[in-house]
Amino acid sequence: MIGLTTWKRNVWILSGCTFLVMSAMSMIMPFLPLYLKELGMEDPAEISLWAGIIFGANFLTAFIFSPFWGRLADKHGRKMMILRSGFGMAIVISLTGLATGPISLLFLRLLNGVISGFIPAAIGLVSTNTPKQHTGQALGILQSGTVAGAIGGPLIGGLMSQAFGYRMIFFVTGAFILVAAIGVMLFVKEDFTPAKEVKTKTSTIQEFKEITARKPVFSIYAVILMIQFAIMGVNPLLSLYVEELSPAANVSLYAGIVVSVTGFANFMTSAWLGRVSDRKGAHNTLVYSLLGVAIFTIPQVFVTDIWQLIVLRFFVGLCLGGLLPAANTLIRMHAPTGMESRTYGFSNSAMYLGSMIGPILGGWVVSLYGVRGLLLITSLILICNVLLVRYKVMQPAEQTFRKQNQHEPN
Secondary structure, three states, X not given: OOOHHHHHHHHHHHHHHHHHHHHHHHXXXXXHHHHHHHOOOOOHHHHHHHHHHXXXXXXXXXHHHHHHHHHHHHHHOHHHHHHHHHHXXXXXXXXXXXXXXXXXXXXXXXXXXXXXXXXXHHHHHHHHOOOHHHHHHHHHHHHHHHHHHHHHHHHHHHHHHHHHOHHHHHHHHXXXXXXXXXXXXXXXXXXXXXXXXXXXXXXXXXXXXXXHOOOOHHXXXXXHHHHHHHHHHHHHHHHHHHHHHOOHHHHHHHHHHHHHHHHHHHHHHHHHHXXXXXXXXXXXXXXXXXXXXHHHHHHHXXXXXXXXXXXXXXXXXXXXXXXXXXXXXXXXXXXXXXXXXXXXXXXXXHHHHHHHHHHHHHHHHHHHHHHHHHHHHHHHHHHHXXXXXXXXXXXXXXXXXXXXXXXXOO
């Protein structure tokens, strides 16, 4: 079993590496439409269409390939998957800086989705190499690194684009990810025993059925999908709401504040809520965090001033810190032995699917009912998610949590 010092060192090193990777990835996202302009596109409608397709392309191939990488991780280790993704993305994203048009950019984004998975693989390594009674705390710290990167990345990207242009961002991004991959290669230690080879080969569908036969794994997948759907459905469109609520001259400033304040609050609570999960149970943290996000989303429908929105988004961020770390802790608790990475692989596919369809359906809802309508529908989805956790996840998770606490020392 991996030692106390080793798992803690792994958590902190991987938190730093996920910070670098998330900073790098979030440098790119805000500037894709502007990069298309630099590549020669001029029609605003055409740019919007291509930007949406190119943004979703990464999630499409990541959704398809995630179970495959999960299967390989169970055979060869999670560290190997982190290195595969890290070195692969460093190359592909650097090549993106050499794109000549929208077709080549789309191809590279599809390829990036195929080899992506650095952060999900890091989650898998931390969860399987951390004593179960400390998993929530470890995943909370890892989430803090990811959120900090998401906050700092757009700022770094903005400064870089002004100083050196958009192409340079992709080369810097590739360098950031390369440094993270080298850091994992040199300093992260994994305690890994390959699963025993089964003579009878199983298909992805058979493995999915075997994994989801264990309650409440399928329900947790559904919860993760709806969490990501709700987050990604709202976040890209909040700037439209800011534009409605704030003076035209300050839209960019206030839009930045709305995004940053949510991320900062998330960063503040992730590690603490992870420790609460270890003491009280990840299922309890998940249901109350979901309830908090729903409660603070509902009044956003009725705000009349930008500062009301900023305050409510801050409280949403405080609750967001308990969602995905708690869900991933539950996955770890209920994954079949020897199939942990495959279980996370399907979980990642659910997350990517939510990330892909959230912005698409969110944009459609906004076109019909406006951002207020989207926020109301998102609140209803979150309430449904609370009910799903309450009636499908809580009881089996509570039973597993009590068993583990009886047999494992703190």
